[in-house]
Amino acid sequence: MEKIAQVVFIENGTAHIKVARASACGDNCASCGSQCTDEGHVLKVKDEGYFPGQLLTVTTKDVNVLLYSMVAYGIPLLVMIIASLLAYNFIAWGNREIVSSAIGVLSLVVSFYILRTVDKKIFKHNDIIESISPYRGE
Known part of the structure; x- marks a missing residue:
């Protein structure tokens, strides 16, 4: 791109x-x-x-852009779904639907902080750049 x-x-x-x-x-x-x-x-x-x-x-590099998009959007969604399903199946007290929904939202917050930490330590901001060249007006 x-x-x-x-x-x-x-x-x-x-x-x-x-x-x-x-x-x-x-x-x-x-x-x-x-x-x-x-x-x-x-x-x-x-x-x-x-x-x-x-x-x-x-x-x-299009591959890295797609990978970062998957990490940024896919992992939190997957974590939320898994946390909600696990909470719904293993919680036997209170209103299971509301509790599992709240745990799903809480897992989104937790995954945000995990991704922020991973982004700072692992991903380099310039590893998606393949080349920089002067603009030729094409």
Whole structure:
């Protein structure tokens, strides 16, 4: 997948590159009724002769993007379903439906903190980037 990015500034040999986030309204947020403020995402990469304002083409590894999406959305959903089913089958007190639903929601909160810890320790933010090259206007 290719995205157009712009160098925001360079500091201590690190280039800060702003990449627009994909949104439902595409590139024309003014025509959309959702009133979102799309700030974009800033990548920090090694400066390779970039200058502020320069447009770049960022190519990402599609396999890693799909893997991260599966980890971010699939694992919490799976944990919630398993926790709810286990709670429903093994709890013999109170209203089983409400208790198992509450445990399912609680498992979502727990999986959020687990994923946040895993993201900081294991996943590198730049391992989805395949290449960065100057934008040629294609």
